[in-house]
Amino acid sequence: MRAMFRVVxxxxxxxAASAPAVRAQSADDLFDSSTLREMRLMVHSxxxxxxxxxxxxxxxxxxxxxxxxxxxxxxxxxxRGLGSRSPVKPGxxxxxxxxxxxxxFVGQSSLVLDNLTQDPSTxxxxxxxxxxxxxxxxxxxxAFVRLYVNNVYLGLYAVVEDVAGPYLQRNLGESNGTxxxxxxxxxxxxxxxxxxxxxxxxFKAQTNTxxxxxxxxxxxxxxxxxxxxxxxxxxxxxIAPYLDLQAFARHIAVENFISDDxxxxxxxxxxxxxLYKREGGSRFQLIPWDKDxxxxxxxxxxxxxxxxxxxxxxxxxLPDVRQAYLDTLVAAADSADEPLDVGVTWLSxxxxxxxxxxxxxxxxxPNKPYTTAQFEAAVNGLRTxxxxxxxxxxxxxxxxxxxxxxxx
Amino acid sequence: MTNVTRHCLAVLISCWATATAAAQTLPxxxxxxxPAPTALQLPTSTTAPAAEVQGRWYPRPRINDGDTWSLxxxxxxxxDTAWLDPVIxxxxxxxxxxxxxxxxxxxxxxRVEFEIEREFGDEEEPWRDxxxxxxxxxxxxxxxxxxxxxxxxxxxxxxxxxxxxxxxLGTRLLVPGREVGGMVYGAVSRRRFxxxxxxxxxxxxxxTDGFFDDDQGGDNFDRTVSGRVTVQPLDSFGDLPxxxxxxxxxxxxxxxxxxxGKNGLRGRSVFGHEFFDRVFVNGDRxxxxxxxxxxxxxxxxxxxxxxxxDERLGQGVGDVDLSKVFGRAWYxxxxxxxxxxxxxxxxxxxxxxxxxxxxxxxxxxRYEKMLFGSSESSDQPPSTSPRxxxxxxxxDSVYTLGVSWHLNRWLKVQGNAIHESFLDVxxxxxxxxxxxxxxxxxxQLAF
Numbered sequence: 079m080r081a082m083f084r085v086v087x088x089x090x091x092x093x094a095a096s097a098p099a100v101r102a103q104s105a106d107d108l109f110d111s112s113t114l115r116e117m118r119l120m121v122h123s124x125x126x127x128x129x130x131x132x133x134x135x136x137x138x139x140x141x142x143x144x145x146x147x148x149x150x151x152x153x154x155x156x157x158r159g160l161g162s163r164s165p166v167k168p169g170x171x172x173x174x175x176x177x178x179x180x181x182x183f184v185g186q187s188s189l190v191l192d193n194l195t196q197d198p199s200t201x202x203x204x205x206x207x208x209x210x211x212x213x214x215x216x217x218x219x220x221a222f223v224r225l226y227v228n229n230v231y232l233g234l235y236a237v238v239e240d241v242a243g244p245y246l247q248r249n250l251g252e253s254n255g256t257x258x259x260x261x262x263x264x265x266x267x268x269x270x271x272x273x274x275x276x277x278x279x280x281f282k283a284q285t286n287t288x289x290x291x292x293x294x295x296x297x298x299x300x301x302x303x304x305x306x307x308x309x310x311x312x313x314x315x316x317i318a319p320y321l322d323l324q325a326f327a328r329h330i331a332v333e334n335f336i337s338d339d340x341x342x343x344x345x346x347x348x349x350x351x352x353l354y355k356r357e358g359g360s361r362f363q364l365i366p367w368d369k370d371x372x373x374x375x376x377x378x379x380x381x382x383x384x385x386x387x388x389x390x391x392x393x394x395x396l397p398d399v400r401q402a403y404l405d406t407l408v409a410a411a412d413s414a415d416e417p418l419d420v421g422v423t424w425l426s427x428x429x430x431x432x433x434x435x436x437x438x439x440x441x442x443x444p445n446k447p448y449t450t451a452q453f454e455a456a457v458n459g460l461r462t463x464x465x466x467x468x469x470x471x472x473x474x475x476x477x478x479x480x481x482x483x484x485x486x
Numbered sequence: 487m488t489n490v491t492r493h494c495l496a497v498l499i500s501c502w503a504t505a506t507a508a509a510q511t512l513p514x515x516x517x518x519x520x521p522a523p524t525a526l527q528l529p530t531s532t533t534a535p536a537a538e539v540q541g542r543w544y545p546r547p548r549i550n551d552g553d554t555w556s557l558x559x560x561x562x563x564x565x566d567t568a569w570l571d572p573v574i575x576x577x578x579x580x581x582x583x584x585x586x587x588x589x590x591x592x593x594x595x596x597r598v599e600f601e602i603e604r605e606f607g608d609e610e611e612p613w614r615d616x617x618x619x620x621x622x623x624x625x626x627x628x629x630x631x632x633x634x635x636x637x638x639x640x641x642x643x644x645x646x647x648x649x650x651x652x653x654x655l656g657t658r659l660l661v662p663g664r665e666v667g668g669m670v671y672g673a674v675s676r677r678r679f680x681x682x683x684x685x686x687x688x689x690x691x692x693x694t695d696g697f698f699d700d701d702q703g704g705d706n707f708d709r710t711v712s713g714r715v716t717v718q719p720l721d722s723f724g725d726l727p728x729x730x731x732x733x734x735x736x737x738x739x740x741x742x743x744x745x746x747g748k749n750g751l752r753g754r755s756v757f758g759h760e761f762f763d764r765v766f767v768n769g770d771r772x773x774x775x776x777x778x779x780x781x782x783x784x785x786x787x788x789x790x791x792x793x794x795x796d797e798r799l800g801q802g803v804g805d806v807d808l809s810k811v812f813g814r815a816w817y818x819x820x821x822x823x824x825x826x827x828x829x830x831x832x833x834x835x836x837x838x839x840x841x842x843x844x845x846x847x848x849x850x851x852r853y854e855k856m857l858f859g860s861s862e863s864s865d866q867p868p869s870t871s872p873r874x875x876x877x878x879x880x881x882d883s884v885y886t887l888g889v890s891w892h893l894n895r896w897l898k899v900q901g902n903a904i905h906e907s908f909l910d911v912x913x914x915x916x917x918x919x920x921x922x923x924x925x926x927x928x929x930q931l932a933f
Binding site: 120121122123125140141142151152154176177178179181228 | 801871872
């Protein structure tokens with residue numbers, strides 16, 4: 079009897095050991111860009127109709143979200159975006175704590191579902207954020223999902239890590255400071271807007287919103303005034319309490335490398351970034367956002383629109399900041415061109431892998447505002463960029479200390 | 487105090503002075519039997535005999551032609567002044583006219599009664615009671631027009647005779663309101679048994695706000711059926727004390743249809759601030775109530791319980807059915823006329839002010855709770871989603887301490903101290919602040 083018990087026990091333990099482990103899903107799984115998973119939203123039919131009909135509004139609707147076997151109920155969803163808002167394929171913001179206090183989903187309090195309507199290749203944002211991280215600058219994580227709403231395939235989306243408490247905690251070690259999202263309203267290049275603090279509400283406070291206008295916007299007014307009015311000889315020390323110029327230079331260098339036309343040095347002034355000010359501190363930290371208007375020209379000048387921004391112009395006039403800028407450009411080029419296999423670089427391989435990953439989902443996407451042929455053309459454009467941008471940047475940087483040669 | 491406030495108070499005091507003067511010229515019932523009617527001679531016709539129409543001022547202006555017909559003038563003026571701690575909305579504080587009503591009630595041939603009452607503070611829906619009543623027998627009366635649906639004890643008490651400045655939250659938020667409809671009702675052996683059953687065409691607009699006119703009841707939509715039965719089971723036991731014999735038990739029920747949409751029950755504080763948001767509903771609204779009251783001599787004790795629930799058919803995400811959303815309220819209250827007047831009928835001071843006395847003083851206390859949530863237990867975590875299966879509950883617990891000074895039978899000054907506390911402080915009127923004090927006074931002229 080005892081022997082039989084031992085056999086049964088050993089058999090049971092062996093079976094248990096050989097069974098696949100049921101691993102808890104994590105944010106790393108959610109933002110694993112090498113996978114393409116399904117994400118399902120259940121919404122009341124009238125709410126979904128209304129959300130699409132009023133896609134320019136920010137009204138929240140309740141929904142249940144299921145991803146990879148994990149379900150979150152009573153999630154608040156709303157239409158989001160600026161130029162990407164769509165009544166057909168809405169970009170969505172998901173707030174897990176909207177209706178259930180403290181609720182998170184694999185550690186996230188909110189997520190963005192990017193509808194990828196402004197990028198026929200679908201992958202610029204994912205690639206851009208990866209490159210930011212590869213050169214050591216924190217950036218939101220992203221992955222692709224097939225999004226189903228009420229069991230109907232809505233299309234290919236990117237699930238984007240929202241810049242909120244969990245992101246701040248993970249990257250900065252705290253989240254009780256004040257987060258500002260730059261709210262593009264007009265062409266603005268960090269010029270001084272006067273002493274009226276309301277003029278600085280284009281830096282829209284996302285946290286600590288109940289604080290006074292003075293508490294929220296006086297630090298920004300002071301930073302902008304200093305950037306504009308501090309004498310050249312004391313500019314570096316004057317701006318230091320507000321901004322780490324080296325970090326700023328690294329940020330705009332990556333944006334330049336990826337030929338970002340809608341970033342801090344965008345065609346239409348500054349756009350697509352967050353600022354974070356630590357509680358009790360005065361220094362602001364830049365966080366990149368929304369990088370789908372990138373990877374345009376492999377031969378983009380390495381100082382494109384630097385002079386348009388008073389902050390970039392004055393910062394890059396400082397030798398050490400300028401050097402940090404150039405070093406980051408080269409680091410980005412080296413990272414993009416890192417050989418991963420014989421004749422294959424990181425950026426080229428990433429483009430090919432992502433294209434293979436999403437090709438089927440793009441083909442099936444009934445709501446994409448571009449054709450499959452346009453998708454393939456855009457991917458080919460990325461392949462060209464991936465091959466030629468690195469050499470161009472290294473050449474252009476080298477030209478600064480030699481007799482210039484043609485960089486092609 | 488604003489000029490408007492001063493003006494309003496002046497008008498109110500003038501009304502009081504006029505009424506008091508009239509009362510002083512005609513002795514009240516405490517001092518002597520009701521005065522003989524003053525005969526008025528109406529203009530006579532040359533072809534018909536003169537009609538003898540009589541008129542009197544006490545207890546309210548009235549003219550009648552024997553038992554053929556009668557007309558009474560009725561008014562109700564109430565002005566409130568409030569102080570809040572903490573202040574939720576500055577508009578809650580200061581003076582406000584709560585009711586400015588004038589009406590006429592009449593009777594024809596002792597069979598037909600009617601009333602027309604207008605609220606002069608409500609331009610959108612000024613008409614309050616507008617009805618005609620046919621008395622076939624004590625057991626059978628018929629009423630048609632616009633009037634309050636038969637439901638509940640608190641709801642059935644006139645605002646001018648109410649012990650408190652505000653009705654209980656359950657009555658204000660859950661019971662059917664005043665609507666257009668018809669009702670059959672009657673009584674056996676005075677009040678040993680009463681019944682009332684009405685059908686109303688409710689037209690509540692969820693976007694309008696009649697909350698402070700708490701004669702209006704809660705929101706109701708479409709056709710509403712409402713009924714109430716009361717019994718005095720101990721009335722025939724003559725050996726029992728009067729307060730025990732007077733014990734009255736009431737049961738009420740109502741059903742209506744709630745329109746599809748975010749029209750569910752809404753939790754609001756005493757001053758109307760939301761603590762439980764509407765959710766999406768579809769189906770029936772059913773409301774039931776139970777009450778018991780004992781009134782004897784100068785004291786009264788009352789208890790009432792009301793529950794209302796809305797169906798949520800097809801209102802979940804994915805269009806699935808959800809459990810009902812409910813609102814549940816109860817209160818217990820007591821009052822005592824310190825000066826000894828009888829509370830069974832309208833309170834008339836034994837020694838009115840300026841007639842050798844001080845008036846009547848009554849003290850009272852009420853404790854009530856108002857809870858909202860979803861009706862069935864669920865393994866889902868609670869949420870505030872308007873389509874949530876398990877709605878996060880919230881409750882307002884209120885105690886009210888009050889004193890009323892009945893200067894004479896027409897004038898009353900009330901003072902209430904109201905304490906509210908909320909279960910979910912995140913959804914309290916000021917998020918994060920869980921307790922509130924309100925101090926309210928009311929000056930009332932009613933006849």
